[in-house]
Amino acid sequence: MNIKINENFNNIKETYLFSEIGARVRKYVAENPDKEVIRMGIGDVTLPLPQPVVDAMVKASKEMGVKETFRGYPPEYGHDFLREKIASHYASLGVDIKADAIFVSDGAKSDLGNFIDILGNNTVIIPDPVYPVYVDANTMNGNDIIYVNGTSENGFLPLPDAIPTKDISGAVIYICSPNNPTGACYTYEGLKAWVDFAVETGSLILYDSAYEAFIDNSDIPHTIYEIPGSFEVAVEVCSFSKFAGFTGVRCGWTVVPDTLMAGETKLCKLWMRRQATKFNGVSYPVQRAAEAALSEEGISACMENIKYYKRNAALLSELLDSKGIFYTGGKDSPYVWLKCPNNMGSWEFFDKLLNEVQIVGTPGEGFGVNGEGFFRLTAFGSYENTVKAIERLKNFL
Numbered sequence: 001m002n003i004k005i006n007e008n009f010n011n012i013k014e015t016y017l018f019s020e021i022g023a024r025v026r027k028y029v030a031e032n033p034d035k036e037v038i039r040m041g042i043g044d045v046t047l048p049l050p051q052p053v054v055d056a057m058v059k060a061s062k063e064m065g066v067k068e069t070f071r072g073y074p075p076e077y078g079h080d081f082l083r084e085k086i087a088s089h090y091a092s093l094g095v096d097i098k099a100d101a102i103f104v105s106d107g108a109k110s111d112l113g114n115f116i117d118i119l120g121n122n123t124v125i126i127p128d129p130v131y132p133v134y135v136d137a138n139t140m141n142g143n144d145i146i147y148v149n150g151t152s153e154n155g156f157l158p159l160p161d162a163i164p165t166k167d168i169s170g171a172v173i174y175i176c177s178p179n180n181p182t183g184a185c186y187t188y189e190g191l192k193a194w195v196d197f198a199v200e201t202g203s204l205i206l207y208d209s210a211y212e213a214f215i216d217n218s219d220i221p222h223t224i225y226e227i228p229g230s231f232e233v234a235v236e237v238c239s240f241s242k243f244a245g246f247t248g249v250r251c252g253w254t255v256v257p258d259t260l261m262a263g264e265t266k267l268c269k270l271w272m273r274r275q276a277t278k279f280n281g282v283s284y285p286v287q288r289a290a291e292a293a294l295s296e297e298g299i300s301a302c303m304e305n306i307k308y309y310k311r312n313a314a315l316l317s318e319l320l321d322s323k324g325i326f327y328t329g330g331k332d333s334p335y336v337w338l339k340c341p342n343n344m345g346s347w348e349f350f351d352k353l354l355n356e357v358q359i360v361g362t363p364g365e366g367f368g369v370n371g372e373g374f375f376r377l378t379a380f381g382s383y384e385n386t387v388k389a390i391e392r393l394k395n396f397l
């Protein structure tokens, strides 16, 4: 064919991370069929959907099979019942978000990638290590990326003073808190530093709060809109994936307040246009299920699941505390991000852990250069396997 392709795709780094992990684990299992491998590398949930969510999805699916209650295309921005429910979730956090600033989507990943459709080629500021979608989506668009280093010194919570240049105007800044992969969370003070910086430099923050439900600590904001000034500089992207176990169901939302202005243009108008053109909404049964997740009964059922994962995370944290190993996360997050002992490299530690105690984690190097020498364990496995893994790690670490 004589068509042109988007050459920026040639600049995306191939991620061998999960395929390489899979290959090494398969090889090990084939050579050691009698050994039981415990997988603590995945970022996917494992508990089934809470009952109120299932009931709502079944009920809505049945409505779709009856002439009087059948529904065709859903509204592009989400059904009002769900937008209002999400607005009431924000109200419970003490934040006033209007339902029409909420755009329902099929998940956070799509919106985080798609939002740059409405922006020009701005400088993009991304912390490293990081959830790889931000980097790859911007590389696809040919944007220049400036990385800010997350290190053990700053607790993997870099602040604007870590930006390697002072020459910033009108940048797009990605912040994820609680963070994947590091589990680290910005306090009010840390997040305020970013909001203040965005205000001063005329920048936009894309705030990823996919793990918000894991936050217990009252010093950690649940939403960026708790920070003064954020309504002028921040878009928030959130998801039902981790809160309600929707990784396979698919539903999330993005908040675009009508106070966000690029010059004379309201960003929400551009986002409405983009969504109406390229997105046809989330299915009715899924939106009813999401609504149920935010009902009183749904929240308590979802939080039971979160509590289950958090118990696993707490066990991992206790172990690392007892061994004096540096780590972040583990408290308001399903992730524990630890320094590989004896200055081992990430992959070296991966192999040692697999070969000696049959535990699979994720080498930090796969999340950016600052991840080298670090390792991610997740709390999304079963309690029984987590306890078993901890017994093995007690002697190993």
Ligand code: PLP
Binding pocket: 043, 106, 107, 108, 109, 110, 131, 176, 179, 180, 208, 210, 238, 239, 240, 241, 246, 247, 251, 252
């Ligand atoms: N944001 C972060 C930081 C994630 O870790 C993930 C998934 O692991 C997502 C977004 C994707 O969320 P969703 O399932 O809603 O697309």
